[in-house]
Amino acid sequence: MVETIPLMKEGPIAVQAAKHSRPWVGFVPLLVLPVATFGLRNALVPWTFMWLLAFSIFAGCKWQTWWDARESHGADALRSLGYLLLWPGMDARAFLSLENAKIHLQASLWIKASFKVIAGLVLIAIAMRLVYPKYPLGAGWTGMLGIILFLHFGTFELISLAWRYAGVRAEPIMCRPFRSESLAELWGKRWNLGFRTLSHALVFRPLQKRFGAAAGISATFLASGLIHDLVISVPAAGGYGLPTAYFLLQGCGVLVERSDSGQRLGMGRGASGRVWTALIALGPLCLLFHPWFVRRVILPFLAALVG
Numbered sequence: 001m002v003e004t005i006p007l008m009k010e011g012p013i014a015v016q017a018a019k020h021s022r023p024w025v026g027f028v029p030l031l032v033l034p035v036a037t038f039g040l041r042n043a044l045v046p047w048t049f050m051w052l053l054a055f056s057i058f059a060g061c062k063w064q065t066w067w068d069a070r071e072s073h074g075a076d077a078l079r080s081l082g083y084l085l086l087w088p089g090m091d092a093r094a095f096l097s098l099e100n101a102k103i104h105l106q107a108s109l110w111i112k113a114s115f116k117v118i119a120g121l122v123l124i125a126i127a128m129r130l131v132y133p134k135y136p137l138g139a140g141w142t143g144m145l146g147i148i149l150f151l152h153f154g155t156f157e158l159i160s161l162a163w164r165y166a167g168v169r170a171e172p173i174m175c176r177p178f179r180s181e182s183l184a185e186l187w188g189k190r191w192n193l194g195f196r197t198l199s200h201a202l203v204f205r206p207l208q209k210r211f212g213a214a215a216g217i218s219a220t221f222l223a224s225g226l227i228h229d230l231v232i233s234v235p236a237a238g239g240y241g242l243p244t245a246y247f248l249l250q251g252c253g254v255l256v257e258r259s260d261s262g263q264r265l266g267m268g269r270g271a272s273g274r275v276w277t278a279l280i281a282l283g284p285l286c287l288l289f290h291p292w293f294v295r296r297v298i299l300p301f302l303a304a305l306v307g
Contacts (some may be wrong), residue, residue: 026067034230047301057227058088061198065092079168086155087163087170090194090297094169102167113157120150124176128306132299140294143302152192172194181273183253183280187221199223214255221251230289238292253280 033056039048062084070080083095123146132139152174163170164198173194180186190194199220207217221303225244257267257276266272289298 006196015128019182021069026064027060030057033057033060035164040048045300046235046237046297047304050231050297050301053235054231061090061295065090065198065201066096069093069096080164082168086195089160090172090197091169091171094171095163097169099169100167101164101169103164105161105165109161110158113154113161116149116154116157118154120146120148120154122146123149124302128302132302136299137291137294139296140302141289143239144289144294144298181270182257182268182276183250183277184257186277186281187250187254195224213258216253218248218251221247221254232289232293232297235291236290236292236296238296242287242290249284249287250280 008109034053037049037053040052057139059112066084079096079098083092087095089095124143127139127142127146131142145225155176157172160170160172171193175190175193177186177190180190188200203223204215204216204220205220208280222244225247228247230241232243253276256262257273262268267276
């Protein structure tokens with residue numbers, strides 16, 4: 001509510017104007033930080049440059065979402081710092097809400113998340129100690145699976161549990177993706193919901209209102225592909241366009257399953273939907289994590305990590 005903003009004495013009009021003032025400030029870090037990172041590219045090894053570039057984009061997105069939501073929810077400084085520094089999600093409006101959302105969390109949730117953290121570390125160790133000597137590319141893929149398991153499914157889940165235990169609306173960014181019965185469900189409701197929240201607000205919703213859902217879907221997947229190309233192909237100095245091609249394929253898959261023919265074939269539901277989703281999402285993963293990235297970025301990173 002705008003009445004909660006500490007400008008109430010100036011009247012509702014002044015408060016509403018303050019809420020929408022200087023929206024460009026929210027995008028400054030998103031533009032400046034990646035550019036500054038590129039200035040350091042020649043001084044960094046590829047995997048360091050990759051992580052720093054990814055973090056600069058992430059930090060810029062965090063600031064933009066916080067800037068857009070900060071006044072309408074009246075969050076205090078501690079809650080804002082928690083969102084900016086201690087939460088990987090992008091739903092600032094939910095996180096900054098002062099409504100108490102504390103819920104009872106079963107012990108099994110903490111155990112499962114902790115197990116995923118350990119399993120991710122074990123996979124990374126297996127990749128470099130056992131797989132790498134004979135199958136370098138296989139080691140890279142095994143290590144990447146370990147990283148995703150450690151971070152997205154383990155560490156980020158534990159952070160979500162901690163915030164929800166404290167009464168903050170911080171839903172997990174991974175929501176059982178392997179239960180998806182359609183590509184739309186996978187990318188829109190279950191996989192990396194932090195990026196989904198941002199892309200939906202900045203790309204899909206504006207284009208959908210003006211040009212229709214198909215345009216919004218296509219543009220969203222194109223934007224995702226370009227960002228992944230930036231973070232994956234540029235540090236690897238190779239494989240340009242392949243991550244974009246992967247996400248454009250996902251967008252085409254979503255449009256196909258939403259079509260009349262796709263609905264008749266059951267692409268968006270049940271067992272056939274699961275098979276379709278696995279085929280399109282997992283089949284072309286070599287486009288997303290292409291050999292240039294695995295050899296030049298991931299394997300050196302894992303080697304430095306394991307020691």
